[in-house]
């Protein structure tokens with residue numbers, strides 16, 4: 001049985017965790033349930049699925065951004081239990097499989113190619129990070145477009161164009177540059193985070209979002225993958241909001257995806273309501 005078509009305003013997104021201790025987003029539309037990244041254990045994620053009315057066997061696919069453990073630590077057990085295919089490029093799938101003694105279903109999808117998964121058309125695009133072939137994901141259903149990009153050292157032309165016309169932008173706001181420079185990390189760690197294959201700063205996030213808003217109009221933004229040490233939810237919110245407002249008058253709704261527990265929720269039809277509150 002294939003999935004039946006559902007109107008795009010059925011699309012919803014739940015952030016289950018976002019940050020260096022685990023990343024997972026649940027994206028739903030009708031009977032299609034897609035997980036982006038599997039950085040939580042099966043034991044942690046199962047009750048969260050139940051809360052959103054999803055049986056683990058009802059998972060349609062697991063999209064992987066890259067092989068780092070904060071994105072894949074629960075991958076094997078979740079994939080085997082759900083029997084959902086793990087979708088990513090060949091290099092990433094191989095890097096993930098190399099760490100697991102047991103197998104699970106994989107579906108290779110070259111970076112930049114599209115695939116239909118239930119209600120969604122999904123496509124990956126490359127980002128700049130110190131992993132084998134890291135990507136972000138675009139999910140579209142009807143008129144609804146969601147973009148997910150974390151773990152990227154800078155906003156490339158490709159990432160900027162992925163943000164075009166997105167209704168929900170889930171974008172990394174990893175660190176405040178001052179906090180990073182003055183903080184406790186070693187010189188090497190600071191250099192890695194700030195490098196072109198590290199993580200996106202609050203300022204770089206604000207600049208990318210401003211450009212997107214100026215080009216295409218209002219959107220909802222979730223700040224994701226915040227550093228525990230070099231950022232805080234309130235600093236990220238303040239800093240990115242101020243950065244955007246300094247660049248554009250286009251309205252936007254902004255929220256912060258928290259690190260260690262389920263936080264923000266988005267539903268396609270509610271976007272206008274959120275934006276009117278700004």
Ligand SMILES: [Zn+2]
Pocket residue numbers: 019020023068070071151225
């Ligand atoms: Zn990460």
Ligand SMILES: [Zn+2]
Pocket residue numbers: 066068129131151
């Ligand atoms: Zn990473």
